[in-house]
Amino acid sequence: MARSVHTITIPSATRYLEDVRRFVRRHATRAEFSVETVNALQLAVDEACANVIEHAYGGVESNSIDVDVVVKRDCLTVRIRDEGEPFIDAAYREPDIFEYASKKKSGGFGVHLMRKLADRVEYRSRGKSNICCLTMYRQDAPQKNR
Amino acid sequence: MSNFSVGFRSSGPVTILDLNGELDAHTASELExxxxxxxxxxxxKIVVNGDQLQYISSAGLGVFMAYIEEVREAGGDIKIASLQPKVFNVFDLLGFPMLFDIVDQEAEAVSKFESHPGAQPGNGSES
Known part of the structure; x- marks a missing residue:
């Protein structure tokens, strides 16, 4: 059961990513997660929101993204909710940086970073909503599923 | 208002870019x-000084990725120096130290241009 839930809603524009990072940092720090975990979480959430802005909403800034920080006894989950094009997790493949450099590609690392940084990454769809959940467990919690 | 800026300096033929603030999907265009x-x-011949870079996301890393081959093809390099540990960690997570020359000090990066102008880290073809 959640001990606390905190929500911020931002327009789907990259200039608001900083606000999301501050929001996540504030609540994860208050929930007494380590500095390393807070750093990893805020980057993972930034990547998730940037993906929504660029891919789910195709750069259209008039939509919105809801970000919930759900603090529980053993973990913290950030839920990122949008109503754009759904992300197809099965299409993911790990990027090869040498291939990316030779093709002069500037994007495509976000999902990879999220998977590296968060203990658990899940995607759900509910009606028109797409929800990405990023979970960090407390260091003494038993389960990890990177 | 952007919380990121780039300063330009020169050291002989080397251009030094001082990154300041937070580099994300919003500010990456300024580095680009x-x-x-x-x-x-x-x-x-570019040295990126990350001493005052507080944060980087994949959008910032992607700028380096997009330009590194072009810069090397033109006879130069992008060498990266003085990263804070939390920022270096992001480069490291994606394996960037295999592709980019990342050193502790700016002076070391500049001197590498003098001794090995086109030096590159491992590119998968070392013997």
């Missing part, structure tokens, strides 16, 4: 413009 300006001016 700075590197493009170096390229346009044919200043392709």
């Amino acid at each position: 413009a700075a590197i493009q300006r170096c390229k346009d001016d044919q200043h392709v």
Whole structure:
């Protein structure tokens, strides 16, 4: 059961990513997660929101993204909710940086970073909503599923 | 208002870019413009000083990725120096130290251009 839930809603524009990072940092720090975990979480959430802005909403800034920080006894989950094009997790493949450099590609690392940084990454769809959940467990919690 | 800026300095033939603030999907275009300006001016010996860089996301890393081959093809390199540990960690997570020359000190990066102008880290073809 959640001990606390905190929500911020931002327009789907990259200039608001900083606000999301501050929001996540504030609540994860208050929930007494380590500095390393807070750093990893805020980057993972930034990547998730940037993906929504660029891919789910195709750069259209008039939509919105809801970000919930759900603090529980053993973990913290950030839920990122949008109503754009759904992300197809099965299409993911790990990027090869040498291939990316030779093709002069500037994007495509976000999902990879999220998977590296968060203990658990899940995607759900509910009606028109797409929800990405990023979970960090407390260091003494038993389960990890990177 | 952007919380990121790029300062330009020169050390002989080397252009030093001082990154300041937070580099994310919103501010990455400013780094892109700075590197493009170096390229346009044919200043392709570039050292990026990350001493004041507080944060980087994949969008910032992607700028380095997009330009590294072009800069090397032009006879230069993008060497990265003085990263804070939390920022270096992000480069490291994606394996960037295999592709980029990342050193502790700016002076070391500059001197590498003098001794090995086109030096590159491992590119998968070392013997």
